[in-house]
Amino acid sequence: MKRTGTFTVTLVLIFFLIVSAAFMRSNDLFFELKQQITIFNDTVREVTLHYIDETTPRSLVTRAIHSMLESLDPYTVFIDEGEQLQMEIFSSGGYGGIGLEAGYRGDQIVIIAPIEGYPAYRAGLRAGDIILRVNGVDVSGLNPEDVQRLTIGDIGSEMNLTIQRTGISEAMEFSLIRERIELKNIHHADRVGSDASIGYLHLSRFGQNAAEEVRQALIAMDAEKSLGGIVLDFRNNPGGLLNEAVELVDLFVEPGITVVETRGRNDAYNTLMASTRPPLFANLPLTVLINEGSASASEVVAGALQDLDRAVIVGQSSFGKGLVQSIRPLSYNTSLKITISRYYTPSGRSIQSDLSSANGESLAVDSNRVLRRYMTRNGREVLDGRGILPDLEIREQDATLLELALRHSNTYLMFVNRKLSETGFQDESGVPGTLFSEFVRYLIENEFTFETPADRLLEEMDQLIGNFPKESLARENINELKALLRDHKISQIYENQSIIEQNLAIEWISQTAGESESRRAKLNYDAVLKEAVVLLENRYRYQSYLIP
Incomplete structure (x- = not known):
């Protein structure tokens, strides 16, 4: 009986020691938290009152918070009162924007996904594009939420986006018109x-x-x-x-x-x-x-x-x-x-x-x-x-510079609009077989062009030959190279005939039969989807991917 009592007392003592240790650790944490906050408050007060140049507590604390969170991970961010309102607008299910989601890739802000059917997608922006500037604002030092908010604005307003694309040395500029973005599942x-x-x-x-x-x-x-x-x-x-x-x-x-x-x-x-x-x-x-x-x-x-x-x-x-x-509410309508x-x-x-x-x-x-x-x-x-x-x-096949230029400039849209205004809406007749050849003539008549690295190099050479001893001969050679480059661009139109015909057909169907039929037409040209369907229709091959 005595041994049982001793054992019970021992258990109670062990439990007491464990609880005491946990309490002491918790106490130590709260003491350190209180200590550091006191030091921080004292520092902000002294800088605000005595620093040589005028400062404000708001700017000092905001910068301190951002610096603290930057040392953690890219998705932990402070949301101030103004940003809180914009975030509520963005998450409400409808807003004025260009239809893209931004995120981190390493220390760079990239496009995670352009939403199909909206300005960013139609202009040719794609997942992985590195965002450099929004309306001229350098985004280095900003987080994805900041960049996302910069894209939000009044419906119908214009915004400019500068991106860097893998494989293309020069930055790319996009001018986009904000639309109402309805977020559908x-x-x-x-x-x-x-x-x-x-x-x-x-x-x-x-x-x-x-x-x-x-x-x-x-x-x-x-x-x-x-x-x-x-x-x-x-x-x-x-x-x-x-x-x-x-x-x-x-x-x-x-x-x-x-x-x-x-x-x-x-x-x-x-x-x-x-x-x-x-x-x-x-x-x-x-x-x-x-x-x-x-x-x-x-x-x-x-x-x-x-x-x-x-x-x-x-x-x-x-x-x-x-x-x-998780979004944690803070004081004064801010959050973390x-x-x-x-x-x-x-x-x-x-x-x-x-x-x-x-x-x-x-x-x-x-x-x-x-x-x-x-x-x-x-x-x-x-x-x-x-x-x-x-x-x-x-x-998925990467878009060529030609294809990007055609989409970015809305050339497909303008051509089909003109064609339909001349012939009328005849959706029952399907896509005209002569559409591609007419499109080529349209491009030539309107002197359609797009910039390549070779164009920029020739332009630089053109500016440098002013002091060249044989300026006229050099300029003649450069003009010959420019003519060859123009011919090469026209030949690229024919080299990309298949993808151009696809986009013309999709635009034609969109304007004559509606967006739903246009989406259905896109599925016919989707190589990834086609492979998935072939896989599903071959049960033996399908099962082979699921068995080691």
Whole structure:
């Protein structure tokens, strides 16, 4: 009995020591926090009152906060009162803008995804373009939210965007007119395939009710004619609500399966989200299309379906945004958007690509998380640290300088407008077979041109020959080179005939039959989608990607 009492006392003492130690650590933390805030307050007061030049507490504190957060990760940002209002406008579902999502790639701000159908997309901007300036404002030192806000303005107002594109040495300038941006979840739903048995859904974001909208769209297509497979298109989808991503996976996997896990320093942010309902389409073959514009919630869905061997992922590597943010309200109508945890797929891998600060130091990345290997449910090997890598990689063809110039200048639109004004709207006649040859004549008549590195080099030479001993001969040679370059540009039109004919057909259909038919026409020219459909129609080949 005495020994039992002694044992009980010992347990109580151990418990008391553990609790005391935890309390002391907590006490130490709060003491240090109070101490440092006191030092900071004293410093701000002394600088405000005694510094040689006039300063304001607001400017000093704002700069201090931004400097502090810059040492953490790119997505942890302070939102002041003015920015709070703009953020509410941006997230309300409709605003005046150009339709793009900005994010980090290393220490550079890039376009994550241009929204199809809006000014940024129509002008030829694409995922991965590095944003240099917005309306002449240098964006270095800004965060993606700042850049996003710079693009917002009155509907119909003009804005200028300067970007740098990989493979092109010179910066590119775009002049864009802001439009009302209506944020929709499903951009397009259709039936594709040789017998129209494949359901296709292009999800542009994971907003409220996204999963339910997908569910209803698939049910409607299946009721019309039994589906033989499904394509989920997440290309240029920057993400959205995590719960919508989980509910979407719910449609395709059995209940009780881990979809995503979040892990943070604080236990309150450690969550495990699993499927909860019987699947709507448990056995239908499924492919998911991704590219470098697929981020966040898009990657959660793609990663879960890949880890569970429930879908074949087709396209290009995704963006790699696997950090979870929470908005914490602060005093005086300000707030803090703070990274609280990381996403992990069912296999345990992180989808976060490496983040680097301006000085090259790695930020917000687990120190032991460098390209570790994980296994899917069937035993296939997958890697972490690079976003989601596709099972079947298909590179989308890069646009040429000619193609960019034609889109940027709205030449397709103007030509089709003129053609239709001459002939009238005759959508029942289809796309005229002579459209390309007429388009070439239109370009020549209107002296269409586009700038190349060779043009800039010749222009520089032209300016330098003023002091050349044989100026007239040199200028004659330069003019001959310019003529050759003009001929070469015309030949490029014929070399790019196939893609030009595609864009002419799409523009023609858009203006004669409407945007919905135009989207359907685009699917016929989509090489990545075609490959996904071929895969779904060949069950043996489809299964071969899911078995190690």
